[in-house]
Amino acid sequence: MNKKIIIAGGGTGGHIFPAVAIANALRRMQPTIEILFVGAKGKMEMEKVPQAGYNIKGLDIAGFNRSSLIKNIGLPFKLIKSFWQVRSIIKTFQPDAVIGVGGYSSFPVLRFAQTQGIATFIHEANSFAGKSNILLGKNASKIFVATDGMEKFFPANKIMITGNPVRQNIVTNTISRKEGIEFFGLDPAKKTVFVTGGSLGAKGINEAVDAGIPAFTQNDVQLIWQTGKPYAEKASARAAENRNIWANSFITQMEYAYAAADIVISRAGAMSVAELCVVKKPVVFVPFPFAAEDHQTANAQNLVNKQAGLMVKDSEAKEKLVPTVIALARDEQQQHMLRENIGKLAITNADEVVAKEILRIISN
Known part of the structure; x- marks a missing residue:
């Protein structure tokens, strides 16, 4: 039957x-x-x-x-x-x-x-x-x-x-870092941060990243920036005047972004967390504070407790997000530890x- x-x-x-x-x-x-x-x-x-x-x-x-x-x-x-x-x-x-x-x-x-x-x-x-x-x-x-x-x-x-x-194309991803970087037309010699606020974008993350662009440039850090629709126009203008930035409202081929990234800035929705465990990337989580029952903070805290991620509150993103990311970009040992620990949680x-x-x- x-x-x-x-x-x-x-x-x-x-x-x-x-x-x-x-x-x-x-x-x-x-x-x-x-x-x-x-x-x-x-x-x-x-x-x-x-x-x-x-x-x-x-x-x-x-x-x-x-x-x-x-x-x-x-x-x-x-x-x-x-x-x-x-x-x-x-x-x-x-x-x-x-x-x-x-x-x-x-x-x-x-x-x-x-x-x-x-x-x-x-x-x-x-x-x-x-x-x-x-x-x-x-x-x-x-x-x-x-x-x-x-x-x-x-x-x-x-x-x-x-x-x-987790989506099959992410589980079976074999794209190299070099191929990922080339896909976005960036420089393989520079540290690359992938910024994503999910399919609709994230105001708190976008504003903090925008304000921190000079600091990223000074520290030789380049960005792959998925902005969501509301912030797309502003980010495109920033990317036009800065070779270190690739920006778009949405990335359909996420496997290239994950391959290119040395560090990821992300919301802490359940699916984002699951994918980041599979791709084994050092992550700075900025949980969406208005999610039902504040479940994104619970998701992120769960990883922080296992030394598998860092967290910055949305309300503190403007002051703390970019300095936290730049400090992580300079600390190879911490990146290695976060990669190892988040990878252990992959299913x-x-x-x-x-x-x-x-x-x-x-x-x-």
């Missing part, structure tokens, strides 16, 4: 990329498997999932808007409507299992599946679990987590530490471990 699986969630690349990686692993292990994604209309997954070759159904759902309470007026109606949509999708598709990867759309799908006695699985990417995952965890068949110490959020007997699924087969366990449970 062909197995049928629904994967629910999205909203950011940090939810979508692992979901697609799990789907690909399931398909490799069982080529006849039927997979349907469920996401939120108007969100990133509605575009990215079909690009990856999967069908997706969109729900009329939104999250609670903390900045503008008036925008929450329609929220109860959207929730009720989304539950009816979920009911229809599940009754029609009749899945053997539902996997939730986080994001607005995962809650109603898993909640309804649990009322129907369908096996449900949660993938919690962060080291601080989200509220809806904690609620769903009580009745889940299995909860896949990225790090240890998650018993404070979930029943211990349901937890399986798997790490986070390259999380997608397969998750897929195998799901298939084992639903085949029994």
Whole structure:
């Protein structure tokens, strides 16, 4: 019998990329498997999932808007409507299992599946679990987590530490530093810092880097700078007047940026952390302070505690970020230690471990 699986969630690349990686692993292990994604209309997954070759159904759902309470007026109606949509999708598709990867759309799908006695699985990417995952965890068949110490959020007997699924092109990257540097038209003799704030950019990081450009130049440090759309114009102007800077709003071929980098400045989203462990780079984390439950600070602190990364608070980035990076660029010993320790945390087969366990449970 062909197995049928629904994967629910999205909203950011940090939810979508692992979901697609799990789907690909399931398909490799069982080529006849039927997979349907469920996401939120108007969100990133509605575009990215079909690009990856999967069908997706969109729900009329939104999250609670903390900045503008008036925008929450329609929220109860959207929730009720989304539950009816979920009911229809599940009754029609009749899945053997539902996997939730986080994001607005995962809650109603898993909640309804649990009322129907369908096996449900949660993938919690962060080291601080989200509220809806904690609620769903009580009745889940299995909860896949990225790090240890998650018993404070979930029943211990349901937890399986798997790490986070990382994109295949990063796991199998064989590009040399020289090739990476040439790709960006920079100088192989200079220390190279890769600055990334995720797909949407990071205001605190961008402003600190911009203010620190003279210091980078004086210390012979060059930049690969992924700015996100809001800062792209400013950064392009800086790059035009400075040979040591390559800047763009988004980098599609991340494997070249990782290959070129001696040091990385990054937010501390779960997927960024997982990728940085795999590529074994010394990192200065600047956690996004407004992430739910401040989970990015928890993610970064987890690595700092293991001497596998450095951290600068977003509120202190303007004063401390560039001096911290330049001091690290001069300290080969510290770079070596950070590389060694972050590399020990790398997990390259999380997608397969998750897929195998799901298939084992639903085949029994």
